[in-house]
Amino acid sequence: MKSKIGIIGHFGFGKEFLDGQTIKTKILYEELRNILGEEQVLYLDTYNFKKNLFKMLIKSMKLSFKTENIVINLSKRGRNVFIPIFYYLKKIFGIRVHCMVIGGGFADQMRDNKYVRNISKKIDGIYVETNVMLDALKELGYQNVKHLNNFKSLEIIHKSKLNSEVNTPLRICTFSRVVKEKGIEVIMDAIEMINQKEKKVVYTLDIYGQIDEKYLSEFKNKMENSPEYIKYKGMIDYDKSVDIIQDYFLLAFPTLYRTEGVPGTIIDAYASGVPVISSDWDSCNDVIDDNITGIIFKLGDVNDLKSKLEEVYADPHRITNMKENCLGKALEYSSHVVIPKFLDSLD
Known part of the structure; x- marks a missing residue:
């Protein structure tokens, strides 16, 4: 058989x-x-x-x-x-x-x-x-x-565990491959620009993920010249993503790739109840509901990202009000939902 x-x-x-x-x-x-x-x-x-x-x-x-x-x-x-x-x-x-x-x-x-x-x-x-x-x-x-849909096998947190408190500095993370083409320098520069303008630390950035070998030397140099509120936090097993991300205010996805599909890191964020601030790659609107599960900025435009983050800082509850929406969106990308649909298509 x-x-x-x-x-x-x-x-x-x-x-x-x-x-x-x-x-x-x-x-x-x-x-x-x-x-x-x-x-x-x-x-x-x-x-x-x-x-x-x-x-x-x-x-x-x-x-x-x-x-x-x-x-x-x-x-x-x-x-x-x-x-x-x-x-x-x-x-x-x-x-x-x-x-x-x-x-x-x-x-x-x-x-x-x-x-x-x-x-x-x-x-x-x-x-x-x-x-x-x-x-x-x-x-x-x-x-x-x-x-x-893309899918992940993640336990979506219960809405009772959502943290809607707003504490400054507002914590942002990235959770994807660390390479220039993923826009890592765009988010680093935007946060540095805002903090310098405000003359205090209003945003911090933690960077998670595997560093691309070809980018390693350049990234190390970038980090050495970055302020202490920007940190590289290493690699995390994919099944531990929700445990980490749920403690953050926002997840940033500043990719420069126009041909992204459904990024797994955004699924991670939704399952964590954390909204996303993302560049507008070609399929972005299939994945992110602007001002409902996240905020979209112009791809590669550090000034537009800075402007959107300034708006968020002025009204941070705009983000916390999106948290429950993210949990609902996460269900669309659950492996428990998507894979049975795939199996049905084989019969």
Whole structure:
């Protein structure tokens, strides 16, 4: 008897990876095993797959023989390799092939890659995180595209635990990969500008996350020249995020990437009852309800971010009044809600 699902993704077992792709892959694997049973869910770890493509191809064939459904959960490079592989294995073994799209750049990538675009239109399902991506792929002629929210397996705090007290300085955190393209310097500069203008510390910033190796030296230099109210607090296990974030006033998501999907860090914030101040990436309005679950500023515009933070400082209850809204929004991204919907689509 075949297992129901085989997951193709970057697990990196034995290594410490805190990127969104790896976290989503592991959560998917764990939740499916909880629902279907351990024997019904198999996996193929693509960590360092380019070092031995032949060996990975053999493993792909074996997995196709053992399962009914293949779920590809990879970023750009992995998708470009494994979508064609499993399309042809689909023809041989009669499996059903599905691809969960991580991030928001899939449509742009398919415009530039006619070969993978044509093949990906012929697999059983392409699952995207936002309606913006759904519409973009439909414009490219996709008929197998479906909307499925990003998800996390988090315990959403009870509204009785929400802290609506306002204490100065107001505490902000970032909780994502530490790299310039995530806008980390934008939020650092905005907070420094406000505190200097007010001539006192009205905001603090704590930075959590894995520092990108290519950015390490530059980030260290930036931190050495930053005031003491801006701190790097290290890495936190993805399942401990709510415990940390719930003590903050705001979570900042100042990304410079226009093609974000549904960032896991925003799901973390919602589950913590903490509103978000975010740049307006392309799918931003799918994820953040402006002035309801967060505040949106112009992407890359430090002055607009500074202005929005000044407005918040003048009326901080504007943020605390959003807290309960965040808890309701978090339910939309709960793995307990989203993954059963995915399983229903397989039947």
